[in-house]
Structure formats: structure tokens, C-alpha cells
Amino acid sequence: MGEHHIASTPRVWDAPPPFGKGGKGGKGGKEGKGGTGLARYVVAAALARTADGGAVVAVVLLVTSSGGSGTLAGVLGACITAPHLLGPFVARPLDTARDGRKVIATACLLYAIALTGGVLTYGHAPAVATGLLLATAGTCGPLLTGGISSRLPAIVGPGLRTQRRAQGWDVATYGIGGTVGPSLVAGLSGWVSPTAAALALAVGAATAAGGVLLLPCTAPSHGGDRTAIPKPGATLALIARSGPLRRTVYLTMIVALSVAALPITAVHLTKILGTEPATAAVLTAAYGLGNLTGSIAVMVFPLTGDPGRLMRHLALGVVAGLLTVTASPAFAVTASAYALTGILNAFFFASTLAARTEYAPSGARGQVFIWVAALKITSGSAGTALAGSLTSVTVQLPLVVGLLAVSAAVAAATVETRFGRAAEKRP
Numbered sequence: 001m002g003e004h005h006i007a008s009t010p011r012v013w014d015a016p017p018p019f020g021k022g023g024k025g026g027k028g029g030k031e032g033k034g035g036t037g038l039a040r041y042v043v044a045a046a047l048a049r050t051a052d053g054g055a056v057v058a059v060v061l062l063v064t065s066s067g068g069s070g071t072l073a074g075v076l077g078a079c080i081t082a083p084h085l086l087g088p089f090v091a092r093p094l095d096t097a098r099d100g101r102k103v104i105a106t107a108c109l110l111y112a113i114a115l116t117g118g119v120l121t122y123g124h125a126p127a128v129a130t131g132l133l134l135a136t137a138g139t140c141g142p143l144l145t146g147g148i149s150s151r152l153p154a155i156v157g158p159g160l161r162t163q164r165r166a167q168g169w170d171v172a173t174y175g176i177g178g179t180v181g182p183s184l185v186a187g188l189s190g191w192v193s194p195t196a197a198a199l200a201l202a203v204g205a206a207t208a209a210g211g212v213l214l215l216p217c218t219a220p221s222h223g224g225d226r227t228a229i230p231k232p233g234a235t236l237a238l239i240a241r242s243g244p245l246r247r248t249v250y251l252t253m254i255v256a257l258s259v260a261a262l263p264i265t266a267v268h269l270t271k272i273l274g275t276e277p278a279t280a281a282v283l284t285a286a287y288g289l290g291n292l293t294g295s296i297a298v299m300v301f302p303l304t305g306d307p308g309r310l311m312r313h314l315a316l317g318v319v320a321g322l323l324t325v326t327a328s329p330a331f332a333v334t335a336s337a338y339a340l341t342g343i344l345n346a347f348f349f350a351s352t353l354a355a356r357t358e359y360a361p362s363g364a365r366g367q368v369f370i371w372v373a374a375l376k377i378t379s380g381s382a383g384t385a386l387a388g389s390l391t392s393v394t395v396q397l398p399l400v401v402g403l404l405a406v407s408a409a410v411a412a413a414t415v416e417t418r419f420g421r422a423a424e425k426r427p
Contacts, residue, residue: 037155037216041148042169044211048108048144049177051205054185055115056080058198059134061189062122072127079118079134080141084377087142087370088232094147094366095229101212104151107143108209110136112202119198144205145174146373150366153357154218161302167353168298171346175292235367243420244308244359245368247413251311252352252372253379254409255318258402259345260383261390262287262325262338268395273331286335290342297343298350307355308417312410314351317344319410322403326396 056077063073093103118133149170156166181201188197230238239245266283270276303310321341328334352372360368387398 038166038169040211040214041152041155041166042173044208044215045148045170045173046176046180047204047208047211048111048148049173050181050184051111051115051177051201051208052141052144052181053177053179054181054201055137055198057182058119058185058189058194058201061185062119062194062198065189065194066123076118076122076127076131076134079131080138081377081381083135083138084141084145085374086139087146087374088235088367090139091142091147091367091370092229092232094143094150094370095364099217100151100366101215101217104143104147105209105212107140107147108205108212111140111144112206112209114140115205116199116202119195119202142370142373144208146370147366148212149353149356149373150369151215151218153365155216161304163357164302164304164350164354165299167350167357168295168300168302170353171295171298171350172292174349175288175295175346179288179292230364230367232367232371235364236371238361238364239368239371242359243416244355247308247416248311248352248355248359249372249375251315251409251413252376254405255315255345255348256376256380257383257386258322258399258406259318259341260380261387261398261402262341264384264387264391265325265395265398266338268391269325269334270331272395273328273334275331279331283335283338286338287342290339291346292342293339294343294346295350298347303347303350303354307351307358308413310351311348311355312413312417314344314348315406315410318348319403319406320344322399322406326399326403 059080060073060077063076064070094100097103114133114137118130118137121133122130152166152170153163156162184200185194185197188194188200239249263284266280267277269283270280318341321337321344324337325334325341328337356365356369356372383398383402386401390397390401
């Protein structure tokens, strides 16, 4: 397993099952309920993430279709996305609650209510009121994404292979949320209205609340001692002290920053490749399809081995995908490279879920999941902004910067891991 203990905080660590143990899924009580529990999880998570993934598109369409300015559309859209950065500060109840399902279900319901309120008040109340309601929904967003993911290990049981396959399903629900959500909004907006599309998302989030409550109930990790659960700042410090978690965070952030350049550069690459600007949509669709294909592959062929090593190797795979996009001489090759990068990024994402599951202390697992998710979102946003500015210099520059950054992060993680192992071997 490598180094995954923090000497200064030994009492909060749960030792994960060693590699190979329970590799076929194992036997036991939790494994027995894992099948139906996982099916319910996938439905609930897909509904919640579809709502979260489509909401910002619905808000932007609502404003622009009614004659609102692009600035107002951007501000109200940011009210949905920006509060995700507050995730670590609303995540602690997941670890302190007697029943984490109720925390997530409450977040799903509040998300549905706040999104409904924000949509229905637009144009009938001051924009500030609409913004506050949308920001309330956005604050619940992290619990619909990383918060739900933190429940998965307890649902599927301790078998390593079972957990890795379940993480493939989890990656797929993110892919569904990121593709079905915006597509559903676009379709319903054209057929009915953006308001109807947003309300459909709210219904999905509310339905997800019921699905979460149907998940298997698991005993709280704090064992009745809530004081043992670290606060957000202490959890971040814990992540910084833990070599495996620290590497998980910076590899996740750098890869997110790098792949965020792909949608931006797609538009500009069409000029170089001599195709119509509209074909940029083909490139982004290829990336999305690749991502979904990768998540399906992880379900069928679960990842094996140390999560830290997997992250490093798969991050280098993403580098290879970015390099192929950068050097591609033809549109067909570029589209294939976008798809390949999507596949590899899905595998990489699954490896980060495995790392969070196996390296995080049980008493702070929910907070660790959401801290990593929040930092990933921040880095992805920074990557989008960086790509927008760098494409004005050279179209391929964001991709080159991204692949160099990921390569440097992998090199740092490799050196850090080797030094850590050497330190462990010293008497």
C-alpha cells in the first residue's frame, strides 16, 4: 500500500484492506448488500449530479433568453458555481452526523428549493434576491458531488476489487451529470422554456434526496465521539501532512488545470486545422464521449495496484494525450486525441477516488473528499482563465503549459514517494 499513515495523528486512521485482500469482492454482510446499495447509489448520484451539472446552463439561458445582459447571466451563473469552493466548510456534518444520508438528502432538498426559488424570482424580484437563492443552491452543490462519493466505500464493502469497480460507476455518474445535465437543459429550453428546464433539474435533485435515504445505513465513523472529527482547517492541515493525500491533491489540481484548456483551445484549433469553427463542438464531444467510455472501462476492468502509483502513471497518460493534441496535423487525429485524453482522464479520476478512499482517515473522509473536489474546481476554473489568456499568444501554448505542469507534478510526486519510502526504511 505504501506510505499512508500520519505519525502525528495515528488515532484517526483506518487501515484500508491490503491489496489483493477481498480482491474478488469478498464475503460478508456489507458485501451482501453492496449490489442493491450500489444500484440505488448510482441512480441517486446521477440525478443529483445531473441537477448540479445543468443548473448553470439553465440559469444562463434563462437570463439571455429574456433579454438580460451577458454580464448578469455570468454573475448569476457564478452564484451557482462559485459557492462550491465553500464545500469544505459545509462538509463537517457529514463526518459528525449519526446518519450521513440525512445530511446529503437535506442538501439535495435545499438545492431543489433554492434553485426553484431563484428561477421563479428572476425578473419578479431584485437580482440580488435571485442571486442569494442561487448561491444557496450552489453552497449545497459540494454535498451532491464529493459528499455523495464519500458514502460509497461503506456501501459497497471492504473488497478492494468491488470498491474499484464501484468507483468506475461513480466516475460514470459524474460523466452523466456533465453531459446529460446541459443536454437536458438545452432540449427542454428549446421545447418548452429555460424555466421549465431548471424546474426539471430541481425535481431531479429532490428525487435524489429520496434515493439517498434509501441507501444502506452505515454506522458513523466517529463512534459517538464527535470531538475526534477535525474541523475544516485541521483537515486541510492533515492533508498537507500526509504524503499520499498531499500528492493526491496536487496531482488532481494540476491535471484539472491542464485538461480545462481543451474546450478553449478546441475553438482556435479549428482555424489551424482548416475546419469550420462549429467543428469545435465535435472535439469537445469527443472528449466527453471518451470520458464516459473510460468510466465504463473502469467498471468492467477495475483498476488494480497502489493508488499513488496509478495516479502518477495515468497523469503521464494525460500528458501523452495533450501532447498528441498539440502535435496533431489533421482534424481526425485531433478528435481521436481528444477522445483518448477523455478516456485517460476518466481513469485518472477513478484513481483519485481510490486514493481519497484508501488514504483518508475514516473520521474525516467526507471532508477530504470535498476538500479535494473544491480544490479541483478552483484549479479547473484557473485553467480555463489561463487558457483564455494564453491562446492569444499561441493556440497550442495552453496545452504545452499544461503537459509541462503535469509532467513536473508527476516528477515531484515520484521523488517525494521515494524519499518517503527511504525514510520508512531507516531504523
